[in-house]
Amino acid sequence: MRLKPEAKVTATAQPSLDNSLIPMINVVFLLLIFFLVAGSFKLVAPVEINPVLSDRNQRATLERLIFIDSQGDIYAEGEQIALDALTAQITVLGWASESNTDSVQSSETDGETVVSVQADRLASVGVLRNVLKELRKAGLKEVELISSFSSSASVTAAE
Amino acid sequence: MRLAVNKPQRHTLISLTPLIDVIFILLLFFMLTTQFQRQQATTLQTGSLSADVATPVDETATRLFVQSDNQVQVNQGDVVDSQSDAFLSLLVEAKETGIRLIVSFDDAVNVQQMTDVIDTVNRAGIDDSLLRLDL
Numbered sequence: 001m002r003l004k005p006e007a008k009v010t011a012t013a014q015p016s017l018d019n020s021l022i023p024m025i026n027v028v029f030l031l032l033i034f035f036l037v038a039g040s041f042k043l044v045a046p047v048e049i050n051p052v053l054s055d056r057n058q059r060a061t062l063e064r065l066i067f068i069d070s071q072g073d074i075y076a077e078g079e080q081i082a083l084d085a086l087t088a089q090i091t092v093l094g095w096a097s098e099s100n101t102d103s104v105q106s107s108e109t110d111g112e113t114v115v116s117v118q119a120d121r122l123a124s125v126g127v128l129r130n131v132l133k134e135l136r137k138a139g140l141k142e143v144e145l146i147s148s149f150s151s152s153a154s155v156t157a158a159e
Numbered sequence: 160m161r162l163a164v165n166k167p168q169r170h171t172l173i174s175l176t177p178l179i180d181v182i183f184i185l186l187l188f189f190m191l192t193t194q195f196q197r198q199q200a201t202t203l204q205t206g207s208l209s210a211d212v213a214t215p216v217d218e219t220a221t222r223l224f225v226q227s228d229n230q231v232q233v234n235q236g237d238v239v240d241s242q243s244d245a246f247l248s249l250l251v252e253a254k255e256t257g258i259r260l261i262v263s264f265d266d267a268v269n270v271q272q273m274t275d276v277i278d279t280v281n282r283a284g285i286d287d288s289l290l291r292l293d294l
Contacts, residue, residue: 021175021179022175024179025175025178025179025182028179028182028183028186029182031186032182032185032186032189035186035189035190035193036189038193038195039189039192039193039194039195040193040194040195040198041192041193041194043194043198052270052271052274053271053274054199054201054274054277054278055278055282056199056200056201056274056277056278056281057199058199058200058201058202059197059198059199059200060198060199060200061200062198068270116200117203119270120270121269121270121271121274122269122270122271123269123270124266124267124268124269124270125264125265125266125267125268125269125270125272125273125294126266126267128270128273128294129264129266129294132203132204132205132294133205135205136205140205141204141205142202142203142204142205143202143203143205144200144201144202144203145200145201145202145203145270145274146198146199146200147198147199147200147201147274148197148198148199149197149198149199
């Protein structure tokens with residue numbers, strides 16, 4: 001039996017709209033998984049900071065952050081903090097746990113409280129030293145100095 | 160007897176549009192908040208070495224004092240450039256003999272210069288057990 005031309009057209013299955021979207025959904029899912037697995041969240045600094053470059057290979061924890069800008073101003077939790085108020089602020093924020101405030105024989109942290117300092121590459125060591133002294137007063141024995149990875153060494157020696 | 164098998168099955172259509180909306184929003188969120196630059200960390204001891212009563216000062220250690228012009232004073236005597244071969248050979252010698260290094264910095268040194276010196280020391284093979292930063 002020969003079909004009429006109209007009958008041929010109606011016999012062909014029309015792809016539904018949902019079916020045609022499936023390849024796009026697949027691609028979007030793959031992109032989503034890529035960004036989930038390969039990325040990490042941006043550090044949101046309250047002030048512009050040029051990160052220190054280093055070829056060191058120690059992963060940062062980035063849980064509790066203190067920022068020092070090129071002028072030596074100090075920021076924590078999005079607000080500028082005076083150097084004298086840093087110890088009190090650290091205590092208020094609960095960053096100095098009781099285990100760290102105790103007098104200890106070991107100089108290593110127990111992995112409970114890690115405070116990270118991100119300083120501008122042009123911030124002076126004098127300011128950093130003062131911040132570390134205040135953190136010491138708050139009971140913290142070690143901090144992390146955050147740097148961005150750079151395979152080339154000696155970037156801005158004497159800018 | 161009538162079998163249930165013969166009952167015509169009803170297909171419920173689930174719209175994919177809300178799913179796609181959610182996935183797109185998630186994708187946008189991760190694209191905007193993600194960074195691929197690796198953040199590294201250098202562990203610093205808080206407080207100066209003299210204030211640290213827990214760690215006895217090693218009298219045999221080599222003391223390096225880094226100045227803002229990248230010059231490094233060795234044991235309050237000779238001065239070498241921190242990027243020179245002389246400094247590197249000094250570090251290699253310290254590593255081979257197992258001498259501890261105590262590195263301190265002038266207040267005017269910037270954080271990048273400090274990190275560069277630490278990187279140079281690490282690259283010479285001196286690990287944290289032989290290096291003490293006096294900050």
